[in-house]
Amino acid sequence: MTIWNLGSINADFAYGVPRLPGPGETLAAGSLTRGLGGKGANLSVAAARAAARVVHVGAVGPDGRWAVERLLEYGVDTRHIAEVGEVTGHAVIAVDPDGENCILIWPGANVAIPEAARDAALAEARVGDRAVAQNETNGQAAWLGTAKRLGLSTAYVAAPFDPQAVGAVLEDVDLLILNEVEAAQLEAALGRRVSDLGVPDVLVTMGAAGVRWHGGGGAQDFVAPRVEAVDTTGAGDTFAGYVLAGLDRVMPMAQAIGQAQVAAALMVARPGTADAIPDLKEVQDARLGP
Template identity: 60%
Template structure:
């Protein structure tokens, strides 16, 4: 079982000829909206990877439909509170080559209470996973509570803030971050990612795949070829599938391979949570 303390956003998508420069007004060629937020994306990915996942989060009255959408996608939602704050949202600008620029409003995501988080985790069992990102408040309390209950703590350190990661060191079992974030963390701590005291660190490398750093060494994994049209949500899809695979009993190598396959399909789609591939699509595409 996975317990995901995660953000829930309303994503607004704008397709543009190129990413706007400072001071530039640019007309979008298309517009759409859907369910998003790094937390929601990871919950959907984990559910589509055949894991059981319960989302811990908050929305405003304007976001009640996002909770319904998560439920439709197979995510348990009893621990998503409705509070007197607007739902978080993101304005996502995507250029023709698939690169994006995002403006994020945190909203209800950063007004979670310990009662909401603790009430959910009292239902957890030893050996479950707690998954977190950096788009909500309450990570330190959640990690300490999860650790005391015997859960495995996975942290996807984005949006990246070195101090946020440092505060959780000693409570993280699995750390996922990209190459730039890994470099920034090493600069802030004066340590390599392998010397942080985290059992397993996954550094994603975009089109170059990823590397797994553990106490037995470092292993590189190549990415699967893909014609990318939109990289939004690909990292979240990777993380959701990775944790789902581990929760289902896969070894790390097998879980990483599955996550890379999911990510390769995701970058060929426009959108976020609503277009995350399910396990059958991956099995059909890769013959597994």
């Protein structure tokens, strides 16, 4: 089957800093790298590296052709990435020695994805395929609603978090992925527990504490593998991409979660975003303890 990802594409400018800056503070960075990023691109690369067939639906500006080429190199189908007049989205990322980060994002072309590009992609989809979106593009609610009506399985990664954006897609989502802070914010905004949202499967990531799966008749916790974090940027996107790829290969949810946790653990142990995502062989060969 195929994973259809309506997702952002960014140029990531990552700066190594001695600590994350406080209000009004100026810091000198010790390093700078430019790489492929954006939650959508990261997810597409992760799913493709996990051996899924992935079609990315999005947009770049004329300055972003290199990003499309990079996605293609990783095995992502890029036929439905439009070139628009807006500048390509980009992110400025500060990463401290402990791997923690803060990120400033300019959406650019990611919020100018033509409706025609979205429609053309779903016109090729088949019943049983998977459609996924995150909150870094325009057209998320319409995309997931159409996909659901066409018989696709739908997923939403609730980041960057906005309770209104999540609320707008809930009735059309089969799988919701969010972190524990976002889960608490969503519960406060909606007045309901995440287990009572009517979504068949909800995954709450908790960093080093692991993952909680609400679904299958109850809640189940999964312990995270232990690694020394170098850079946590993109770990959640890697997890989501690997989960979707595992489910697409008809893995049970628990097995898909376990594989995705290993992929995310390997990811945080190295610097970078999309370019640092491990492939399936690395994940299968990894020996990580809890």
